[in-house]
Amino acid sequence: MLLDLAPLSRPYGPVPKPLVRKRPVQVWQGIGQARVSEKASETDWAALLVAVRDRQDKAAFAALFQHFAPRVKGFLMKSGTEAGLAEECAQEVMATLWTKAQLYDPARASVATWVFTIARNRRIDIARKARRPEPEALDWGPDSEPDQADLYETAQETARLTAALSDLPEKQRALIQRAFYGDLSHSEIAAETGLPLGTIKSRIRLALDRLRQTMT
């Protein structure tokens, strides 16, 4: 009887915030050594990259490489890069992921998104030897460890976005692809993507608000 009562102790009160682990990274320790299944989800990729970031875990890096390097190669080939160069760049992109892992924060971007930004910058370097002006970096500080809820949220968003992308009418999806492969100039890009980007935007906006509060 006593056991039954416990969940009823606050039946209608505010839903308690899930316990936040200060260092959720611990939860995943050793995963780099584990065999990563084909269907590893975004939370797993984030955990592997955090293992690279915090412990220079080479097994975790290898698992990330197996998944992302062929995708970076595919992306660069779609962007008009010849296969040999695309493969070389994919290696460079993954090597950059290793050296710059300190900059990765799983609460603000999925691994795929982060890999995309590295690949994009590499593509600009090859294509026109031009600089890419980057927005001012923000000092997120040492206490910006993400909690599991944030990780889960990012994973959900990624899944939703991927699904929405494949649900788009072929013509519209092709336009988005061409924009991201660098085939369309800004004046040729349509204003509407038809993708549900609101939640991603709000989550990042919220994180920025929190950061600004700690800065002032």
Next chain:
Amino acid sequence: MNIRHHLSDPLLIAYAAGNLPEAFGLVAATHISMCDDCRARLGAFEAVGGALVEAESVALSAGCLEATLARLGMPETTKPLAKRSNLPAPLADYIGGDLAAVKWKPLGMGVRQAILPTGSGASARLLHIPAGQAVPDHGHRGTELTLVLRGAFRDATDRFGPGDLEIASEDLEHTPVAEAGEDCICLAATDAPLRFKALLPRLLQPLFRI
């Protein structure tokens, strides 16, 4: 900062895709540095790029992983960021310091400009317009982006204050006027030469590279 005029979705998508001319990229990066809304929108568009990376996969040749493992460098450590300038970092990088470091050239009527070195496709410049002064009436052949850094200006469309970005397309003929009280400093970029209505500015155009 109360920013009311933002980057458009097409500009942000092109920036996220890495497909803006460098001068436009500089304006975009500077605006995003001042505007958390656009920084969040950029993050959302970059997530679309992430989803596209996930979607395509092309097999690698044998030994690719081993070759990469062999070349892994030392992981970089992050340093605390130091505020080096009274301007957003991307712009400070191009100027090589803050506003005091700008090498202004007179354009007439008290208006001054400084061309910033960027790659082909579009050009970027800083404009210093005395309070109350108008920039000569002009139209555009392409797109002109004007980002307010200090002060404010008005034209037929609206008022633009610090952080606001005006996106002027081909069909906009406008005469921006700096608001009274404070000189207006803007970062402007065009992907085609401006078209001045009056003869004199038109004659001076090749001289000033505007």
